Amino acid sequence: MKKILAIALALCMIFAQAVVVAPTAEAADGVTISLWTYPIGKWTDEATVKGFIEEFNAVHPEINVVVEYLDYTNGDDKVNTAIEGGNAPDIIMEGPERLIANWGAKGLMLDLADMVPEGTYEGVVSSCTNAEGAVYELPVCMTAHCMAINYEAFEAADALQYIFFFNHTATTENFFKAVQAVYDAGSPYVGTVYCGGQGGDQGTRALVTNLYGGTYANPEHTEYTYASEENAKALAALCAQDGITFDPSIVASDEIQNFVNGTFQMAFCWNATQEVNNADALTFDVFPMAFPAEDGVPSLQGGIWGYGIFDNKDEARAEAAKTFIKFLVDDDAEYAKVVEATNFQPVRDVEGVYEGNELMAEYALMNPMMGDYYQITKGWTQARTEWWNMLQRVGDSDGSAETILAELQTAQDAANAAAAAE
Amino acid sequence: MKPRTSAGRLTSRSLVLHENVAAYLFLLPFLIFFVGFVLYPMFMCVYTSFFDATMGREDIFIAFANYKELFNDEVFWIALKNTLVIVLVSVPVTCAFSLWVASVISKMPIAATSVFRCIFYLPVVTGSVAVTMVWKWMFNNYYGIFNYLGQNMGLIDKPINWLGDTRYALGCIILILLTTSVGQPIVLYVSALDNVDKSLVEAAEVDGATPFQAFWKVKWPQMMPTTLYILVITTINSFQCFALIQLLTSGGPKNSTMTIMYYIYYNAFKLYRYGYGNAMGVILAIIIAILSAVQFRLGREK
Structure with missing residues (x-):
């Protein structure tokens, strides 16, 4: 009797598993x-x-x-x-x-x-x-992904004079003046080029490519083009700017959190949803901005x-x-x-x-x-990884345009190799 | 009428058969899982490592090309070096620290021993994501408690980007790994120390052995099987360090915390290079197998 019970028990265990792996039945x-x-x-x-x-x-x-x-x-x-x-x-x-x-x-x-x-x-x-x-x-x-500034911090630093209110943007020159003013007013972390991972990397891409008119990919979306003099100049300017840091320990979600809690005075990864989702935590006015461009005409990442x-x-x-x-x-x-x-x-x-x-x-x-939707270029996953890894290296470099251009080239070559392999 | 002996033999044979059937039926659920989720994936891992395998198309046989590429992949070597550093630091430190803590708390009253065992075991039963998030907050560059204490105590002039600086990031990972690794060894060592034959220790002491000699010559050999188990388990866990990297650094900055496990994940699940990821998995398995064999060999000799 015990044997029969034992066998029955073992069979129950097997059938129990069979039930677990059986596909869910369709609605009748x-x-x-x-x-x-x-x-x-x-x-x-x-x-x-x-x-x-x-x-x-x-x-x-x-x-x-x-x-x-x-x-x-x-x-x-x-x-x-x-x-x-x-x-x-x-x-x-x-x-x-x-x-x-x-x-x-x-x-x-x-x-x-x-x-x-x-x-x-x-x-x-x-x-x-x-x-x-x-x-x-x-x-x-x-x-259109954009950036945002802490309106009150900029106002207190007399930095609002550098912002175009009618179209929510600034020229590159004025952007750096505004960052300097906020930094001089006592904010050590005005903005941060986050590069701990790929989360929200559209913010750093848009920032860099807009500053001096660089590009990320060609209009045909067949290859990446970010190893350019313009982008190297932009990264060198960011490296040299007081109040702007490159931080490999954070990603966009951390940046947003630091912006919302007042640690950072600007966020490079922002959109309407962020403002809606963080409405309860925000203790200051958020002023959404298009990324700064030399001619004041930015091309936003959509x-x-x-x-x-x-x-x-x-x-x-x-x-x-x-x-x-x-x-x-x-x-x-x-x-x-x-x-x-x-x-x-x-x-x-x-x-x-x-x-x-x-x-x-x-x-x-x-x-x-809104600018070109280049995210559909082949090799996209690799290109993203190369981008934030490149930012980590640039942030830890001597900050010269030559070094930065070499880093951009290394990243671009790897991204294009991945695009060609797909 | 059949002879009793013959009938008895038949009965016992049939009993053995029944018992065997029952035993195999009890084993069957486990065997199904073992074959389906351990043996089959292991076989597929080795098999796929010889293919250019990705999503959405047939695999292409490329023989040893993945392995060849692996040996020319700079990041793989960095990942291997980082992994070995993690293993070489965390395994001895975990063993030594656990043994020290266990030897201290095993001398305490039973209630105190239980309390300390629970305290040290807490990080093991706490979700790794929760533990990692707490550490992430403590290491935070802008408002982390380490920078706050360091600056207030005059130990550092300005905040250190613990997880964003190539000089500190791997050390931080190892520190977190240690805190989550010592719980189980401590519990095991406390049990092992309890099971040491007290009469042998007393005899050694009567013969004039110092406390160190009594530990080294009498207790330590008796704890060898436990130590061996701890060494193997800790080594494997250290090699497979993944969640910490995934949650804290994604292998950065500048690949300074890239481990083989994370690199496998990155290649297989981010770039969909299944064959290449599997080739790395095979290499990792071989390294772990060799190290485990060496540890067992040394343990047996001891």
């Missing part, structure tokens, strides 16, 4: 699709996302949407592991650098060209389109976010995923709610978005300054 009368979303505004807020799904299910009860919330630290690993394991999500919400330059380039995404709503800004659509004309990302929202659909070789799930996305973006009223949940700007003219919201109106001033 419909299709279950998965939506994985990165933290784009409130798109990782369960109540917000659940609200959209409930609205969708009121119209399409046959489609069950299961949500997975990602973060920027481990999100890529999670998605890549799922792809390798043959369990890629159906819908993913992110930007072109991942959807087009990464997973799209590897042939993992469905072409959504026929789903782009009329009136979507041409520049946005082209940023979501690859060289072969496939649209792997249905754009939903966008922002961010575009939207939906992509993984090609899971399942017609029913692909159709269900498309139905879900169309529900969110086709109808203007629903789309307005979707955009507001991102805290970013819409990608087409639509009434009712951020009506009466002064903060968003202020940040919308930056949109016309």
Whole structure:
């Protein structure tokens, strides 16, 4: 009897495992699709996302949407592991650098060209389109990444005279004068070129390339071009400037935290979402600014976010995923709610978005300054890593333009080699 | 009527068979996991290391090209050097410090021993992310407690960027690793010291042995199996140092905290160079296997 019990127990343990590894059954009368979303505004807020799904299910009860919330630290690993394991999500919400330059380039995404709503800004659509004309990302929202200053600290240092208030920017010359003034007024850390990792690296890229008119990649997005005299001059100027430090121990999120708590007087990684998310912690007025340029006409780094659909070789799930996305973006009223949940700007003219919201109106001033969306250049992952590693070396160098140019060249060569290998 | 002996033999054979079946069935759940999550990945690691493997396309057989590239990869050598520094510093320090703490607290009353055991074991059971975040705050360049205390006590003139300076970053990583590594060895050493045959120690003392001689000649040999286990486990843990690097420095500044584990992760999961990452994994496994074998050999000789 004991033996029989023992064998039964052992069998129970085996079957228990079999249950664990068995795939989840589909909903009896419909299709279950998965939506994985990165933290784009409130798109990782369960109540917000659940609200959209409930609205969708009121119209399409046959489609069950299961949500997975990602973060920027481990999100890529999670998605890549799922792809390798043959369990890629159906819908993913992110930007072109991942959807087009990464997973799209590897042939993992469905072409959504026929789903782009009329009136979507041409520049946005082209940023979501690859060289072969496939649209792997249905754009939903966008922002122009900018920087921000502590208005009160600048005012106290009499540094506001160097800022153009009408278009929220400054010339390169005036920018350095303003930093010096704030530093002289007693702030040891006016701004920091963070380079501890890739998080928020668009801020340092935009700062460096704008100061003296440098570039990051060519307009065709075939190779990186950041090893230039202009960028070397910009980095040398930053190295020499009092109040500006290169810090390899922090990334953008740390910089933002230090700006919000008043340690830094400016942040190079900023946008409307940062101000909304940190509203409770901010004890001073934030003045958002476009990055300084020699001629006062900056070219801002854009961010575009939207939906992509993984090609899971399942017609029913692909159709269900498309139905879900169309529900969110086709109808203007629903789309307005979707955009507001991102805290970013819409990608087409639509009434009712951020009506009466002064903060968003202020940040919308930056949109016309949006520059080339070079994040879809091949070898992007390597290029990013090379960039912040280069900044670490520059920050620890003698600061001469020659040394800096050599470091830029080393980084660019590695990035271009990676681009050529893809 | 069959003879009793024959019938008895048949019964015992069938009993053995039943017991074996039951035993294997009990082992089966573990074996399924072991084969699926240990043996198979190990085999795939070695197999994939001979391929140019990435996401979204068929793997291309390239024989030993990954290994050839590895030996010409400057960052790999830096990572290997950093990893060896971590191992060479943290393993002896962890063992020596744990033994010292264990020998001190094992002489205390039972209640005090338990309290200290708990205190030293706390970092082990606390989530590594939480521990690392606390350390990150303490090392902070702008408002960290180390800079605050150092400046107030006149030890430093200006804040030190502990994690952002190539001179200090690896030392900081090793310090954190030590604090999270000593808990288990201390508990093991306390148990080992409790299990030392007291009559042998007393006999040595009666024969005029000094406390050091009694420890070195009597206690230490009896604790050798524990020491060997601690050495092997600490060595492997030090080689596999990853979370600290991922959370604190991403291998920087200027690769000064790059370890092999982090470099494997970077190549495999950031650049999607699975074959290259696996080749590094194979090299790391070989190094750990050799070191463990040496440690076992030395331990057995002792």
